[in-house]
Amino acid sequence: MQKLKFYCKNLLQKLFNQPIFVGLGQKIIIMTTLITAVIVGILAWVVKPNPNINTAAVQLAQTANNIRLFYQTKPGYWGLSTDNVIKNNLQASGMLKDGKLVNAFGKPVIVGQDIEGNVAMPGSRNFMITFPDLDKNECIAMAAFKLNERENLSLLQMVILNDKNSFEFNWGGKNSLPVTKTDAVKFCGRNNTIAWSFE
Numbered sequence: 001m002q003k004l005k006f007y008c009k010n011l012l013q014k015l016f017n018q019p020i021f022v023g024l025g026q027k028i029i030i031m032t033t034l035i036t037a038v039i040v041g042i043l044a045w046v047v048k049p050n051p052n053i054n055t056a057a058v059q060l061a062q063t064a065n066n067i068r069l070f071y072q073t074k075p076g077y078w079g080l081s082t083d084n085v086i087k088n089n090l091q092a093s094g095m096l097k098d099g100k101l102v103n104a105f106g107k108p109v110i111v112g113q114d115i116e117g118n119v120a121m122p123g124s125r126n127f128m129i130t131f132p133d134l135d136k137n138e139c140i141a142m143a144a145f146k147l148n149e150r151e152n153l154s155l156l157q158m159v160i161l162n163d164k165n166s167f168e169f170n171w172g173g174k175n176s177l178p179v180t181k182t183d184a185v186k187f188c189g190r191n192n193t194i195a196w197s198f199e
Helices: 002-017 024-046 051-071 082-087 136-144 147-154 182-186
Strands: 108-114 128-135 154-162 166-170 194-197
Touching: 051 128, 051 136, 051 194, 082 108, 128 136, 136 154, 136 182, 136 194, 147 154
Parallel strands: none
Antiparallel strands: 108 128, 128 194, 154 166, 154 194
């Protein structure tokens, strides 16, 4: 950033010392153009999208798909847990770090019958993948991320727990799936947990 400032300062001095740029109006136009270019550059650098969002969403979808494929010949999801996912290598690639399941944000991932990751009981027809400890921006991005058609068909419910409340989203319910970005902004707090229930 210092180099950029130094470069801009030297460029301005050189420009203003040129005989063609003697008029005050020209100096103002040049100065305005340079300031605008610097602001646009800074905004482009600050507002760039977080690449971890897409990776985390792909990890969620791939892990859910791997679990469904593994259990498709079984009568239910009996025995499914985070440990079971790790043991059978059902997580998406890149999610296993130091023997623990983590998402692209570097935060834990919980798999099981419920948000706490309890082991799925005999006859369980659905399972949950939970992303705890999400900040507001991560929560908004993950809640509003559009899964592809195959994942949408197997998604039963999504739950957002923020600092104060819990919100359930169902197909055609009061809080309906899919969640829009506008809704996600309303429901996500400072510290959040999102859980997706798949069949």
